[in-house]
Amino acid sequence: MAAAARFAGAKIPQQKEMKGLLLGKYEIGKILGHGTFAKVYHARNMKTGESVAIKVMATKSKIFFVMEYVKGGELFNKVAKGRLKEEVARKYFQQLISAVSFCHARGVYHRDLKPENILLDEDGNRKVSDFGLSAISEHIKQDGLFHTFCGTPAYVAPEVLVRKGYDAVKVDKWSCGVILFVLMAGYFPFHDQNAMAMYKKIYKGEFRSPAWFTLELIRLLTRLLDTNPEIRITIPEIINNKWFKKRV
Incomplete structure (x- = not known):
């Protein structure tokens, strides 16, 4: 995970002024990306010459994060070009599970x-x-669950949709399953132009695997995308899974 520094209350230029120096230390460059709540800029530490990424939050308090600059960009950019080779998808999925396990x-x-x-x-x-x-x-409530509705629609777990509380560990594993499917197929397991129709597919766990999926992969995805969070595959089970452990 990238390390981040937080500075609250500092005077930060608005988007159109995000050029020049920030705090007299960082030379601000181009926008790397943006989302609903923030924009990310490439910047350079004037003292060390190190490239960093600066995330500027869309808040009145002018909060920003100085983070490691990761040169290769988003995994999304690779998937947008089409499905990945199985050995490449496996490597990325192994690293994802390692990172998620570390966080959990x-x-x-x-x-x-x-x-x-x-x-x-x-x-x-x-x-x-x-x-x-x-x-x-x-942040866990007295019932041992989270209750905040959040996540990206195509990757959200069914138990989040019902708004009765959820185990965030199991929610993350569901999202990992969707990511694995996307890496291997090049498209979403649950997709529909209508959001409510897509949510129904997610809730029912309705997805079809393409012909090039191996039986081992399908079995792993079936466990990851189990609509019952209580029997969804665990991290140790994923690590010991035959497809997951396979070497080229």
């Missing part, structure tokens, strides 16, 4: 895993980013 072991739950939030460094390694919707164990 420390009481951090992402809740918005998707290819747009997975970055590629210059060595081809994956880095999970954008923890804007993440939660920590201290």
Whole structure:
């Protein structure tokens, strides 16, 4: 995960003025990306010459994060060109599970895993980013569950949709399953132009695997995309899965 620094209350130029120096230290460059709540800029540390990414939040308090600059861009950019080879998809999925396991072991739950939030460094390694919707164990309610409705529609777990509380560990695993399907198929397992129709497919777990999926992969996806979170595959089970462990 990329390290981040937070500075609240600093005077930050508006988007049209985001050029020149920030805090007299960072030379601001081009926009790398933007979302609903923030914009990310490429910047350079004037003292060290190091490239960084600066995330500017759309808040009155002018909060921003200085983060590691990951040169390879988003995993989404690779998937947008078409499905990946199985060995490449497996490598990326292995790294994703490793990162998610690391977070969960420390009481951090992402809740918005998707290819747009997975970055590629210059060595081809994956880095999970954008923890804007993440939660920590201290946020769990007395019933042991989270109740905030969040996530990206195509990747959201069915138990989130019913709004009765959910285990964020199991929600992240569902999203990992959707990501794996997308890497291997090049399209979503649950898709419809109508959002409500798509949610119904997610709730029912209705998806079809393409002909090139192996039986081992289908079995893993079936466990990951089990609509019953209580019997959804666990991280240790994923790590010991035959398809997951397969070497080229």
